[in-house]
Amino acid sequence: VATVSRVIAKNPVVQEATRERVEAAMKELDYVVNGLVQSMQGKGSRAVGFLVYEMVGPTFADLASGVEEGASESRDLMTILTTHGNPDREWQAIQQMREQRARAVLLVGATPTGPEFVERLKRYRDFLATVGTKLILCARGPVPGVPGVASVYYENRLGMRLATEHLLSLGHRRIVFLGAEANHSTAEDRLAGFLDAFEAAGVEPVEELIVRTAFDAEPAQKALDQLVRSAVPFTAVVAARDELAVRALRVFRSHRIQVPEGVSLVGFDDMLFVGDLTPSLTTVRVPYRELGRRAGRLLDDKADPDAAELLPVELVIRDSTAPLRQ
Amino acid sequence: VATVSRVIAKNPVVQEATRERVEAAMKELDYVVNGLVQSMQGKGSRAVGFLVYEMVGPTFADLASGVEEGASESRDLMTILTTHGNPDREWQAIQQMREQRARAVLLVGATPTGPEFVERLKRYRDFLATVGTKLILCARGPVPGVPGVASVYYENRLGMRLATEHLLSLGHRRIVFLGAEANHSTAEDRLAGFLDAFEAAGVEPVEELIVRTAFDAEPAQKALDQLVRSAVPFTAVVAARDELAVRALRVFRSHRIQVPEGVSLVGFDDMLFVGDLTPSLTTVRVPYRELGRRAGRLLDDKADPDAAELLPVELVIRDSTAPLRQ
């Protein structure tokens, strides 16, 4: 048994001849090591938990794809769990990963922002630490006051600032912000970037144009429709993400408002096909795949447990934005 | 130890008082069962392997989402592995799942169609069977001559037949088929459906309009561009999948050909946003999420190992198709 174990571990002490005999027998018997027992032995599990709100859209797929790419290099296995925004499910998922003695748990996507979440995160971190599992935030910046949690994120706030500055530079002033959800890290950062742009330009944002519905598409669409009907004047719309921008497009189409002639529109994420819409959508490209890859690399045992990698974004100017007509 | 084990297993023989004491201690010590050992003990592993070509697009996300939904009900863990179409990687992935003593392995998406693949599939099946892992095909019909492999698939061929019949009924005869890749189960089925429609209508398909490039977007786009330049006449295009349809849209736009006035276009998959394109795309909706859910249910131990579930598709008629102008 010990020799077999050594052959499996590629321990060089075994003699060539012996190894060959063992390997022949393994093939003969269709033998495979029991990975579960290996992990149990303290070699550490191969599992990596990928916790996400929902598996939706190319942003998720790209991110997961990147992680898988990194994980597969080290023969790790990526396990995906969805939380549907339910804290109980999230806790249950953390539990499951703890049972599996996962190498790491990736918390993917936006999180709440309140102090309640900070405590929750600490609990997760400590709870996972007891079995040697580390916690990594993905697509969400490091949380102040919670060391020992690595993070890989992108210039969310700056991205939205760039998008907004683009509109301001085109002469727009009455700009709608669509999708300002509170207590939602991504939405908050993007709104902050929006406000940054106004502040830097010395322009006052119009409070009533900040649509504080939610990050979800349906309510945002309704709210925008309402706004259009209310006849409150505006000349441009910043959508918190591409899906909302597409909904905005539908609203404008239904009201026979031309984009960009009647109103300019920018999105965020650069999802698949938004460049093929009419008009093609000006948006902010986020390197989701690379984000995943970086996260995948943090799985390595010798990675800095306090790493905080920030990736750049890029404003992609297409046809949905045009200079303000006087 | 035994009592603790019984508490974990919720074995009702333990007395109320004892159980409470144990649970108190567990909380005190932040104890969690070692799931790896549980699985090793013959309880069977919780892992479910999801083998896919690539994690791309909403079709993947929907399918995976469905599987996760089903799996999480039984506390199973979905592990995603990508093969990139590389048989070696696929074999390696099978190996890994075998090491993990996975409950099941899902082979997701198209497969090759030749006899070589049939042998490969049998090898997978038998190899996995030695450790009690079952094999399930997802989004691909059952393979004749390979019993013991369940499958969940959709009316692929019929879907394309419906799409094509829609065009034929509009008067189109010179119809391009874009993306006829050989030795690719999905592409072959769709081409077959295309031909079915012609046969049923008693119309002869035009061989030179069948673009036998590949299922990939880039070569298909180039080939279509070539075809347009060659001035071979056609009045409609059937794309093997939506991504190719979107590429076709780009080609027509670059040649200033109006859709549907100059040429009608249909896709397949009903991906996100294709209804928001201009013109909105006529396509075939595939219930990917439900497909995943069904696959997730086949994970159950008492599920029929030879199950073959077929799901219906739906033709979604939008604005990219119009009657032929004489």
Added chain:
DNA sequence: TTGTATGCGTTATCAT
């Protein structure tokens, strides 16, 4: 270089 013995954390079997 190879074989033997021990331990890992759990469940199942058998006593008590």
Added chain:
DNA sequence: ATGATAACGCATACAA
């Protein structure tokens, strides 16, 4: 109802 013990398949320290 509970406790003691064997067994699972592997890695590792130690003996040969």
